[in-house]
Amino acid sequence: MITTADLRKTYRVRGRDVTALDGVDLHVQEGEVYGVVGTSGAGKSTLVRCVNMLERPTSGTVTVDGLELTALAGRGPRAGRGLRAARRSIGMVFQHFNLLSSRTVRDNVELPLEIMGLDRTERRRRAGDLLDLVGLADKAGAYPAQLSGGQKQRVGIARALAGDPKVLLSDEATSALDPETTRSILELLRDLNRRLGLTVLLITHEMDVITSVCDSAALMRGGRITESGRLADLLATPGSELARAVLPLGDLPAGRPDATVLDITFPGETAARPFVSQLARTHHVDLSILGAAVETVGGRQIGRMRIELPGRHDENAVPIGYLREQGLLVDVVTDRTEDAA
Amino acid sequence: MTWAEMQPLLLTATRETLSMVGTATLVALLAGLPAGVLLVLTDRGGLLQNRPVNRVLGAVVNVGRSLPFIVLMLALTQFTKWVVGTSLGWQAASVPLAVGAVPFFARLVETAVREVDGGLVEAVQAMGGSTWTAVRKVLVPEALPSLVAGLTTTVIAVVGYSAMAGAVGGGGLGNLAYTYGYMRFETDFMTVIVVELVLLVALVQALGDLAARALAHRGRGSGPVRLLRRRPAAVRTARAPHAVRTAPRGGTPDPGPAGPSEDGGAVPEPAASH
Numbered sequence: 001m002i003t004t005a006d007l008r009k010t011y012r013v014r015g016r017d018v019t020a021l022d023g024v025d026l027h028v029q030e031g032e033v034y035g036v037v038g039t040s041g042a043g044k045s046t047l048v049r050c051v052n053m054l055e056r057p058t059s060g061t062v063t064v065d066g067l068e069l070t071a072l073a074g075r076g077p078r079a080g081r082g083l084r085a086a087r088r089s090i091g092m093v094f095q096h097f098n099l100l101s102s103r104t105v106r107d108n109v110e111l112p113l114e115i116m117g118l119d120r121t122e123r124r125r126r127a128g129d130l131l132d133l134v135g136l137a138d139k140a141g142a143y144p145a146q147l148s149g150g151q152k153q154r155v156g157i158a159r160a161l162a163g164d165p166k167v168l169l170s171d172e173a174t175s176a177l178d179p180e181t182t183r184s185i186l187e188l189l190r191d192l193n194r195r196l197g198l199t200v201l202l203i204t205h206e207m208d209v210i211t212s213v214c215d216s217a218a219l220m221r222g223g224r225i226t227e228s229g230r231l232a233d234l235l236a237t238p239g240s241e242l243a244r245a246v247l248p249l250g251d252l253p254a255g256r257p258d259a260t261v262l263d264i265t266f267p268g269e270t271a272a273r274p275f276v277s278q279l280a281r282t283h284h285v286d287l288s289i290l291g292a293a294v295e296t297v298g299g300r301q302i303g304r305m306r307i308e309l310p311g312r313h314d315e316n317a318v319p320i321g322y323l324r325e326q327g328l329l330v331d332v333v334t335d336r337t338e339d340a341a
Numbered sequence: 342m343t344w345a346e347m348q349p350l351l352l353t354a355t356r357e358t359l360s361m362v363g364t365a366t367l368v369a370l371l372a373g374l375p376a377g378v379l380l381v382l383t384d385r386g387g388l389l390q391n392r393p394v395n396r397v398l399g400a401v402v403n404v405g406r407s408l409p410f411i412v413l414m415l416a417l418t419q420f421t422k423w424v425v426g427t428s429l430g431w432q433a434a435s436v437p438l439a440v441g442a443v444p445f446f447a448r449l450v451e452t453a454v455r456e457v458d459g460g461l462v463e464a465v466q467a468m469g470g471s472t473w474t475a476v477r478k479v480l481v482p483e484a485l486p487s488l489v490a491g492l493t494t495t496v497i498a499v500v501g502y503s504a505m506a507g508a509v510g511g512g513g514l515g516n517l518a519y520t521y522g523y524m525r526f527e528t529d530f531m532t533v534i535v536v537e538l539v540l541l542v543a544l545v546q547a548l549g550d551l552a553a554r555a556l557a558h559r560g561r562g563s564g565p566v567r568l569l570r571r572r573p574a575a576v577r578t579a580r581a582p583h584a585v586r587t588a589p590r591g592g593t594p595d596p597g598p599a600g601p602s603e604d605g606g607a608v609p610e611p612a613a614s615h
Contacts, residue, residue, distance in 0.1 A: 052467055079466065088469035098464040102482045102556070111478060112468040163468065 001167060001199040002028035002051060007060035009046050009223075020046040021057065022223035028216070030166075033193050033200040035210040035231075037242070038220035044203045047220070048171050051201065052090045053083055064090060065166050088116060091160030095172035097152040099144040105131065105155050106140040112162040130158040134188060150181035157188060161196075168192070170202035174209060182206075186213045207245050211295050217242060235295070235302045236267035238331040247304040249291035252333060260309045260316045261290065265329040267302055275326050276307070283319050285309055306333070342527050350517060351537065357431040358503055358513035358541075365438035365499045369446040370492065376402065376443065377450020378476055388462065388472045405444030410502045413441050414509070434503060434511030442499050449491030453484040486557035493549025497542050504538070514538060 009021040020043045028034040036044045049055040051062055053069050061070045064086070072082040079087070099108050109127040118126065131137045134154040144152055153173060160168055170189065174182040190213045192198050204210065210217050210231065218228035219242045227234060227242050235243045249263065266275075279285055287307045294303035309316045313332060323330050376398065382388050383395035408416075414437040421436040422428050457480050465475045481488070507515020514534055522531030 054463055054466060079469075079471070084469040084471060086469075087467060090467070092464070092467040094460060094464065096458075096460055098458070098460040100461060100479060100483060102485065111465070114478070115465070115468050115470045115474055159464075159468075169467075 001030040001065060002026065002034075002201055003061075003063045004047070004051070005061045005063075007047070007050060007062065008058045009043075009050060009055060010058045019223050021050065021060075023060070024220075024223070024225055026218065026225065026228070028199060028201055030199055031193070031197050032215040033190065033202065033213050035214035035217045036201070036203050036220055036225075037205065037207065037210050037217060037245075040205060042220040043223040044205075044220045045171055046223075048169050048201060048203045051169055052087050052092060053079065054092075088112070088163040089165045089167070091157075091163065091165040091168040093153065093156050093160050093168065093170045093173040095175050097144070097149075097156045097176075099152055099155055099159075101144055103143075104140065105136065105142050105144070105147070108144065108155055109158045109162055112159060116163060126162065127158075130161055131155075133161070133192075134158045148181070149177050150184060153177065153181075153185050154188065157185075157192070161192070161198075166197075166199060168198050168200045170200060172203055172205070175205065179208075182209070183212070189213060210242075211246055211297055215298065232267070232297050232300055232302065235297060236265055236329065238263065238265050238329045243304065246295055247293035247302070249293060249304055249306040258311065260311065260313050261333040262307050262309065262320065262323070263331040263333050264305045264307065264323060265303075265331070266305070266327075267300070267329070273326065275323065275328065276305075278326075279319055279322060283322060285316075285319050342521070342530050347530055347533060350521070351514075351533065354507075354512070354514045354517040354534075355537070358500070358507075358515070361431045361435040361438055361503050361506070361511070361513060362496060362499050364435040365442045365503075366492070366496050368439035369442035369495055369499070372443045373446030373495075374450055374481075374488070376447040378454055378480060380447065380451040381454045381480070382472070382476070388475060402444040402447050405441065406448060408441075410437070410441050411505055411509075413437055414506060414511075429510045429512075431512040434506035434513065438499055438502055438506060441502055442495055445498055446491060446495040449494060450484075450488060453487030453491055454480050456487060457483045486553045489549060489553040489556060493546060493553070496545050496549070500538070500542055500545070 004024055004026040007021050007024040007026070008019070011018045011020060022043075024043075024047055026034075026036075026047070036047060038044045046055055050057045051064065051069075053062070053072075057070065061068055063069070067086055069083065069086055072080060072086060100111065103111070106124075106127050109130050110123045113123040113126055128137065128140070131140055134157050136151060136154050136158065139147065139151060139155075144155065147155065156173070157168075168189070173189075174185050177185060186209060189200055189202070193200050193213075200213075202209065202214070214231050216229060217231045217234060218225045220226070227237075227240055234240050235246055237243060243265065252261065266273075276287065276289070280287060287309050290306040290308055292303065292305040294301055296302075309319060320330055320332070379389075380395065380398055380402070383391040383398065385392075385395075387395075405413075414434075417437045417440060418428050421433050424436050425432045427433050461479045461483060462475045465479050470478065503511070503513055504515030504518065507513040507517070508519040510516070514537065518531060518534045521527045522534060
């Protein structure tokens with residue numbers, strides 16, 4: 001649904017080139033919620049703004065719903081007719097809502113409909129439906145200043161949906177909201193995604209947002225996507241940075257010199273199995289648990305656990321083999337005896 | 342001089358002053374508003390970024406702003422004659438007043454429009470709106486309270502300039518003050534004229550403030566101006582005049598201590614609403 005190929009964006013700031021996007025290849029499937037996560041300055045905001053050409057990429061292509069937007073772009077910062085028409089089928093939600101303070105909630109939702117050239121009665125009807133959809137029908141006559149943050153964002157979402165878009169872009173839509181409100185907005189997005197078949201590309205710096213609504217995710221760092229794919233697969237990948245962030249095991253302790261630390265990832269079905277006690281019983285190993293984390297992603301439980309086994313790596317070949325046999329992904333984090341040597 | 346003698350003179354002079362101020366303000370509005378908006382649009386990072394146009398426009402505005410009005414007026418004498426056919430009377434005074442008011446207002450427009458959050462323009466762009474849409478639907482409406490305040494300032498400045506124009510044959514209250522109050526030492530008359538000018542300026546300021554506040558306070562708290570605004574509440578006002586002060590407007594949220602979960606809690610969950 002959304003594809004970017006080798007997308008690059010370079011800004012010129014006081015005579016120096018600053019690279020915001022350094023060859024980004026993004027593939028968002030139709031009907032999925034795709035999250036891009038990264039620290040501020042990673043280029044994720046630039047990426048989402050390049051998708052609807054609010055920001056012109058320096059090179060590379062952006063294709064949305066089969067239409068290559070980069071080809072429509074035209075010259076200079078102004079959008080040509082073709083691009084403007086294409087943008088009408090791409091909704092966008094902003095971190096700071098960007099609602100017009102001089103217009104009521106209803107009139108804010110009507111704005112894109114005015115741009116589309118709908119007549120007054122049709123606009124009224126559509127705006128009413130949209131406000132119903134986001135649960136704000138009773139606030140139609142209020143001004144944005146009278147609404148809470150979450151309500152403002154609901155208006156923002158209703159407005160973004162006015163053009164009946166297939167794609168919704170969300171640029172840190174929940175970052176200015178408290179955790180409770182964030183959850184309700186994410187639920188709304190998820191609900192719209194399911195009910196309208198809306199493809200959602202969202203940008204966030206919060207891991208919680210990714211785990212609670214996304215089907216797929218990408219991690220951005222320094223203008224590049226370092227990891228991407230189905231969220232469940234990503235989290236089940238040993239050594240994944242995203243997995244480490246979502247399922248944190250804490251810092252590696254300064255362990256005993258004669259011990260092996262294992263990071264175990266247990267995807268899906270294996271999560272419920274009591275492998276720790278089985279390991280202890282069948283192999284008579286005195287293991288200690290250093291950390292563990294479990295998340296439910298897309299209805300599947302995914303977890304990570306860090307355990308410490310006595311003895312060096314080569315002495316633990318049997319228990320490690322046993323764990324791998326169980327379908328667990330085992331990562332030997334340290335072999336301290338070798339480190340010391 | 343008796344009041345009976347002053348009155349007709351005052352009436353004519355006031356009419357002349359209002360005429361030239363009105364004309365100049367109208368021209369300032371018609372030319373200054375687009376010029377101010379254009380100054381923002383053509384600036385670096387603007388929607389119509391255009392360095393040469395911005396430079397030239399900025400320079401013209403700066404020159405217009407920096408010339409003392411009296412010099413501007415004298416310098417424009419030939420131009421005035423060409424436009425209105427005379428260099429005397431309120432019609433003639435209107436020309437330099439307008440020329441002086443346009444850049445004055447344009448700068449104020451520029452400042453007001455610059456204050457509008459760039460995110461709003463971006464939102465309109467993301468909806469597929471053109472630059473013209475952004476100007477019409479966002480920049481001007483959102484800057485309206487400041488624009489009204491700017492216009493008030495402009496009108497008051499023009500009233501001041503108009504007195505100067507009057508002193509050199511432009512008619513109006515300035516002319517009256519000069520010919521009677523100054524040349525003939527009619528101190529009483531002078532006092533009357535001064536009082537009238539003070540009242541005039543105070544009135545303009547009060548009206549401007551009222552309008553600007555009415556526009557700025559949209560959706561923020563309540564006030565008497567709310568009743569003047571065109572909305573469904575006005576219909577209800579007509580039917581039940583006694584209920585106006587106490588009845589909350591339909592869309593006003595309950596300002597009670599709703600807590601952080603105001604969102605979602607107060608409204609039906611979207612899944613349930615369909």
